[in-house]
Amino acid sequence: MSKDIVLAFSGGLDTSFCVPYLQERGWNVHTVFADTGGVDAEERAFIEQRAAELGVASHLTVDGGPAIWSGFVKPFVWAGEGYQGQYPLLVSDRYLIVEAALARCAELGTRAIAHGCTGMGNDQVRFDLAVKALGDYEIVAPIREIQKEHTEVRAYEQKYLEDRGFGVRAKQKAYTINENLLGVTLSGG
Numbered sequence: 001m002s003k004d005i006v007l008a009f010s011g012g013l014d015t016s017f018c019v020p021y022l023q024e025r026g027w028n029v030h031t032v033f034a035d036t037g038g039v040d041a042e043e044r045a046f047i048e049q050r051a052a053e054l055g056v057a058s059h060l061t062v063d064g065g066p067a068i069w070s071g072f073v074k075p076f077v078w079a080g081e082g083y084q085g086q087y088p089l090l091v092s093d094r095y096l097i098v099e100a101a102l103a104r105c106a107e108l109g110t111r112a113i114a115h116g117c118t119g120m121g122n123d124q125v126r127f128d129l130a131v132k133a134l135g136d137y138e139i140v141a142p143i144r145e146i147q148k149e150h151t152e153v154r155a156y157e158q159k160y161l162e163d164r165g166f167g168v169r170a171k172q173k174a175y176t177i178n179e180n181l182l183g184v185t186l187s188g189g
Contacts, residue, residue: 004028004110005140008101008127009059011047013168014116017157018142019054020164022114027140030108031056034100036064036093054166062100068093094123098130105137112138118153119144 005022009015009031022029031051035044044061051059072093101113113131117124124141131137143153150156158168 003112004030004057004108005112005114006101006104006108006110007031007056007114008097008116009033009047009051009056010116011043011050012116013154013157013161014118014143016050016054016166016168017160018114018116019051019056020161020166021142021146022140023055027112027114028057029114030104031059032062032097032101032104033059034062034064034093034097036068036096060100060104062103064093064096064100067096067099071096094126095130098127098134102131102134102137111136112140114140114142116143117141119147 003026005027007015007018007022007029009019010033015031019029019031033044033047033051039047048059048061098113101115105111105113115124115127117127119141124144128139128141131139143157146156147153161168
């Protein structure tokens with residue numbers, strides 16, 4: 001019997017990998033994409049199509065633009081805030097992504113949430129602490145799990161998807177681009 005889990009989903013390599021990985025471990029995967037202003041209509045359509053192609057139980061796109069605008073952009077601009085006085089606080093949208101995913105958990109009656117964060121960097125901390133602050137949930141982090149056994153994680157993810165008949169975008173980068181109403185960051189590589 002499958003258990004429901006909500007996956008914070010971007011349609012990229014990491015979160016696409018998470019879908020069959022979780023399914024093969026008995027999860028009934030529901031994806032949520034929180035659009036915080038970093039994608040256009042074409043990319044949004046790709047994300048929705050990708051979720052369907054991967055066979056998720058359901059997909060939900062949430063418009064996070066108004067929440068990020070009123071809850072983060074305006075206050076940060078008014079305060080002139082930045083990390084160490086210069087770095088834009090644009091990763092604050094992670095909290096909105098968690099909020100959207102947990103709202104979907106409530107709708108589905110599940111206490112399980114998954115994300116595609118690696119075991120490096122602060123995104124995993126932002127996601128996990130936000131989830132823990134908002135309740136008692138089971139957090140599943142497939143990328144962290146596979147990093148324990150595989151050093152070339154992105155190559156492993158790509159092969160894993162291809163072995164299961166899922167295409168991978170031709171243009172895979174060694175870095176990640178995060179974009180929303182607050183700005184753009186590049187990481188990895």
